[in-house]
Amino acid sequence: MREKKEKELVIYKKYHYIIIAFLSVFSMIMMYPMGWTMMTAFKTNADIRMNRTKFFPQEWSIDGFITAFEKAPIEKWFLNSVFITVVVTVAVIFTSTLIGYVFAKYEFRGKKVLFMLLLATMMIPGLVTMIPRYLMIQELHLFNTRWALIVPNLVGVFSVYLAKQFIEDIPNSLCEAAKIDGAGPLRIYWNVILPNMKPAIGAIGIFTAMREWNDYLNPLLMLNDIDKMTLPLGLVMFDGQRSVDLAATMAVATMIMLPMIVIFLIFQKQFIKGLTMSGIK
Amino acid sequence: MKNNKFVAAVMVPACIYIFIFVIFPVLYGLGISFFDYNPASSTNPFLGLENYKRMFGDATFWLSLKNTVVFGIVALILNLIVTLFLAEIISLLPSKRLKTLFRTILFIPCIAPVVGTSMIWKHGIVATDGILNAILGKFGVPPHNWYLTEGALFLIIIVYTLWADLGYNVVLFSAGVENVPKDFEDAAAIDGAGPVQRFLYIKLPLMGRTFAFVAIMTMADYFQMFTQFNIFAPTGGRHNSAMVLTNYIYRTSFSNFDMGYASTLSAGLFVVVFAVAMIQNRMMRIDWGYE
Numbered sequence: 001m002r003e004k005k006e007k008e009l010v011i012y013k014k015y016h017y018i019i020i021a022f023l024s025v026f027s028m029i030m031m032y033p034m035g036w037t038m039m040t041a042f043k044t045n046a047d048i049r050m051n052r053t054k055f056f057p058q059e060w061s062i063d064g065f066i067t068a069f070e071k072a073p074i075e076k077w078f079l080n081s082v083f084i085t086v087v088v089t090v091a092v093i094f095t096s097t098l099i100g101y102v103f104a105k106y107e108f109r110g111k112k113v114l115f116m117l118l119l120a121t122m123m124i125p126g127l128v129t130m131i132p133r134y135l136m137i138q139e140l141h142l143f144n145t146r147w148a149l150i151v152p153n154l155v156g157v158f159s160v161y162l163a164k165q166f167i168e169d170i171p172n173s174l175c176e177a178a179k180i181d182g183a184g185p186l187r188i189y190w191n192v193i194l195p196n197m198k199p200a201i202g203a204i205g206i207f208t209a210m211r212e213w214n215d216y217l218n219p220l221l222m223l224n225d226i227d228k229m230t231l232p233l234g235l236v237m238f239d240g241q242r243s244v245d246l247a248a249t250m251a252v253a254t255m256i257m258l259p260m261i262v263i264f265l266i267f268q269k270q271f272i273k274g275l276t277m278s279g280i281k
Numbered sequence: 282m283k284n285n286k287f288v289a290a291v292m293v294p295a296c297i298y299i300f301i302f303v304i305f306p307v308l309y310g311l312g313i314s315f316f317d318y319n320p321a322s323s324t325n326p327f328l329g330l331e332n333y334k335r336m337f338g339d340a341t342f343w344l345s346l347k348n349t350v351v352f353g354i355v356a357l358i359l360n361l362i363v364t365l366f367l368a369e370i371i372s373l374l375p376s377k378r379l380k381t382l383f384r385t386i387l388f389i390p391c392i393a394p395v396v397g398t399s400m401i402w403k404h405g406i407v408a409t410d411g412i413l414n415a416i417l418g419k420f421g422v423p424p425h426n427w428y429l430t431e432g433a434l435f436l437i438i439i440v441y442t443l444w445a446d447l448g449y450n451v452v453l454f455s456a457g458v459e460n461v462p463k464d465f466e467d468a469a470a471i472d473g474a475g476p477v478q479r480f481l482y483i484k485l486p487l488m489g490r491t492f493a494f495v496a497i498m499t500m501a502d503y504f505q506m507f508t509q510f511n512i513f514a515p516t517g518g519r520h521n522s523a524m525v526l527t528n529y530i531y532r533t534s535f536s537n538f539d540m541g542y543a544s545t546l547s548a549g550l551f552v553v554v555f556a557v558a559m560i561q562n563r564m565m566r567i568d569w570g571y572e
Contacts, residue, residue: 015373015476016373016374016375019370019371019373019374020374020379022370023367023370023371023383026367027383027386027387030386030387030389030390030444030447031386031389033390033398033401033402033405033406033444034389034390034393034401036401036405036412037401037405040405052404052405052408052410052411053405053410053411053412053415095295098291099291099292099295102287102288102291102292105282106282106283106284106287106288107282107283108283108285108288108292114292114296118299121299121303121304123554123555123558124303124307124551125504125505125550125551125554126505127505127507127527127530127547127550128307128310128547128548128550128551128554129306129307129310129547130530130531130534130547131310131313131530131534131540131543131544131547132305132306132307132309132310132313132544133302133306134534135309135313135320135540136305136306136309138320151302152302154298155295155298155299155302157299157303172282175282176282179282184287185282185284185287186287210392213394214393214394214395214396216394216395216396216507216508216511217507217508220511221535231394232394232396232397233396235396235397235400236396236400236512239400246404249400249404250401250404253397253400253401256393256394256396256397257392257393257394257397257398260392260393260394261389261392261393264388264389264392265385268381268385271388272384272388272452275449275452275453276452276453276456
């Protein structure tokens with residue numbers, strides 16, 4: 001019996017090496033396009049024309065980045081993206097925790113129906129409403145401003161759902177105790193609810209920020225002026241105008257991807273936890 | 282707790298907001314679909330069901346519907362097979378560090394914007410002097426301009442989506458794979474089941490709930506893919522072979538400004554997504570858990 005077990009362990013070890021070897025090769029293939037982009041950003045265009053598929057630059061050059069900064073208002077795109085992402089993320093965290101708190105901890109007439117209606121709206125695919133949303137933004141005179149991407153996105157229905165589920169697990173006795181101490185509903189929200197739902201806030205924040213930072217369709221519909229664009233839309237515009245200048249395009253692509261990848265690597269644990277917790281995509 | 286004033290102070294503005302920005306656009310869109318609507322023209326005559334009749338007779342609509350469904354199903358199946366396999370072999374690794382390392386690497390393409398990674402594939406891999414032709418050249422295949430191909434470009438978009446989207450499901454499945462009680466596996470191992478058998482007959486059935494959830498979420502997502510189609514095949518590719526409903530709606534409304542008809546197409550997409558959601562709901566109700 002014992003012998004058999006030991007034998008199995010040896011076989012298992014052999015498996016491990018095969019698996020590790022396979023995964024290493026697979027990971028390299030997965031990372032290749034990213035690596036190629038960052039390397040190409042440091043190539044000269046002559047070098048790229050000679051052989052596009054080569055991984056490392058013949059000679060290192062930052063011309064791509066210089067062209068990118070000279071020919072495109074990248075700092076403006078960057079600031080627009082940051083502004084929109086930060087405002088929407090903060091707003092969504094605030095609204096979803098507040099609405100989730102009311103649904104989870106207060107009794108009122110029609111609560112069940114209202115919540116069912118809210119869940120039903122999650123079934124509405126965003127793409128289906130792109131025309132009416134575009135027309136509404138025109139009517140509201142928000143077209144071609146950053147507010148066109150902020151005003152319609154202040155409440156996330158899925159985030160409300162997530163917050164509500166999480167707040168329900170916070171013991172009622174904590175809220176009751178605060179109430180007896182004379183705390184009003186907002187004080188309970190601030191002192192009891194928020195400090196007890198940090199993981200959920202993290203998940204909501206991360207995924208809202210990622211969605212806003214990476215969004216392409218809405219800026220495509222709502223923004224016209226080069227100066228008002230966000231990074232993803234700017235990249236496509238830039239590529240359309242200067243497709244021969246691949247080093248510069250890849251420099252812009254690098255600058256879009258890098259901040260998100262760095263943030264991901266720093267908060268990687270929370271990311272993965274949040275993802276498994278919510279199952280959102 | 283009870284506090285009607287506070288509840289009203291939160292819920293009334295919330296409901297108004299959600300009505301204006303979530304529910305009203307659906308009704309508005311449905312309304313426009315009965316008109317010949319162009320925001321630039323002074324008259325937008327009422328057409329009744331004309332747009333709907335036009336849609337049923339529109340070959341491009343049917344083609345893009347077919348492409349949407351084929352893309353959704355093929356990409357979903359490939360994704361599930363590859364991600365389950367990866368999640369399983371990663372879970373077999375001995376150290377927690379290694380597991381996290383591989384999961385993190387696979388997740389990186391999901392973090393980057395689809396626009397950015399599509400652009401990279403467009404210039405680096407699919408371009409005529411890109412990696413794809415270089416690799417195929419080694420096997421004696423002459424270089425292609427992939428943007429002029431029909432099936433091949435569609436396949437490339439599927440492979441791109443697979444690459445860009447693997448990490449999510451590997452992470453979600455990892456949670457599922459690791460939640461299967463160790464005793465079950467050990468019992469099967471003692472009975473002489475190999476790793477493949479243990480995966481197919483023990484783990485897979487036991488993580489049915491996770492599997493259903495992931496499959497459903499992924500499918501709903503794939504029916505609404507837009508960005509990569511807009512980058513790889515902005516005008517739908519050769520003979521509309523890579524035209525999907527989302528891009529067709531976008532083109533009809535924002536290139537041709539035929540917003541009435543585009544709203545009708547949107548209603549069509551809505552029905553498709555809704556049908557998928559209904560099937561999903563059915564499947565979710567089946568109890569696959571092992572508790």
